Amino acid sequence: MKYYILLLVTFISTFSCTQEKxxxxxxxxxxxxxxxxxxxxxxxxxxxxxxxxxxxxxxxxxxxxxxxxxxxxxxxxxxxxxxxxxxxxxxxxxxxxxxxxxxxxxxxxxxxxKNSYQFKIPKDFTVFTYTESLKNYFDYPVKATKISLHDFEKLESIIQKQISLNITKFRKHKSQSDYFKQCIFIINANNEKEVWLQGISKKSSLRNLGKTIS
CATH class of the missing domain: 2.40.128.300 (NlpE, N-terminal domain)
Structure with a gap:
């Protein structure tokens, strides 16, 4: 992914911190x-x-x-x-x-x-916040969305179902937990929550799990 340095163009306030170094x-x-x-x-x-x-x-x-x-x-x-x-x-x-x-x-x-998420993201998931720098991942207009713990539970269920239906394709990967999962959650034009998802095998072979409507 490309790295952009942003100009600081807004007023910045002071911060507070403990006395620790x-x-x-x-x-x-x-x-x-x-x-x-x-x-x-x-x-x-x-x-x-x-x-x-x-x-x-x-x-x-x-x-x-x-x-x-x-x-x-x-x-x-x-x-x-x-x-x-x-x-x-x-x-x-x-x-x-x-x-x-x-x-x-x-x-x-x-x-x-303030923390952007008021819950702990489930193990093996990494979530990238949708911004303009990620628009090339989608072929149509989308916008950012809030997420909840329920979204991850539903996504795990969908991934597991797809693995079970295509067991020969996924070979030694019998469970969604066999993958590290990178996600971008968005809202599409139909007001559906959509997830760009990439699965990285824990068994050393890359496999893209694709895009899922959740």
């Missing part, structure tokens, strides 16, 4: 020996942040670090590097970098900021 720590770890590595985002109570990336494969170098300042505005965190900024929101137990459409798991959070 780190307000938020989020981290992704991949054990893949070639492409994997560890990425860590840290927000501190002095308004500074750092993002470190350390590859497992040392032929790619020792890694990199990006640092700058951050500020809060309503439910959005803005990371500023010189005159440019990018924004992130809290989504369940993860943070979502909106321009990058990437997720990082939250390990610690003492920020006084």
């Amino acid at each position: 780190e307000c938020l720590i989020a981290q992704n770890v991949s054990l893949d020996n070639f492409f994997g590595g560890k990425e860590t985002l840290t927000l501190k109570n002095d308004s500074s942040f750092s993002f470190t990336s350390v590859p497992n494969n040392k032929s790619f170098g020792k890694g990199s670090i990006i640092s700058g300042k951050y500020k809060l505005f309503n439910d959005t965190i803005y990371l500023k590097i010189k005159k440019l900024s990018t924004k992130i929101i809290l989504a369940g137990d993860q943070i979502e970098l909106l321009p990058l459409n990437a997720k990082i798991k939250i390990l610690k959070n003492n920020l006084s900021i």
Whole structure:
């Protein structure tokens, strides 16, 4: 997915945080020996942040670090590097970098900021918030929608039914839990909730589970 840096064009308010040095720590770890590595985002109570990336494969170098300042505005965190900024929101137990459409798991959070989801996203699901940067995933006009825990329960049921009906196609994958699932929830022109869904096999073979009306 393409990464866009957004200009900060709005007034930013101050933030509140505990007296601890780190307000938020989020981290992704991949054990893949070639492409994997560890990425860590840290927000501190002095308004500074750092993002470190350390590859497992040392032929790619020792890694990199990006640092700058951050500020809060309503439910959005803005990371500023010189005159440019990018924004992130809290989504369940993860943070979502909106321009990058990437997720990082939250390990610690003492920020006084509203979470986009008031429930814990079920295990194995990653949800990307629909924005204009994702419009190419759909061939017709759509808009963003709110989601609930019931949406995930229904989606799991639909996926499991499709696997059971096409057992030869899915081979060793007998359960929806055999996949990590990436989702974009939207509303289509018929006012139906629709989900773009990609399943990534836990058994090391990629398979797209397709698009589902829920």
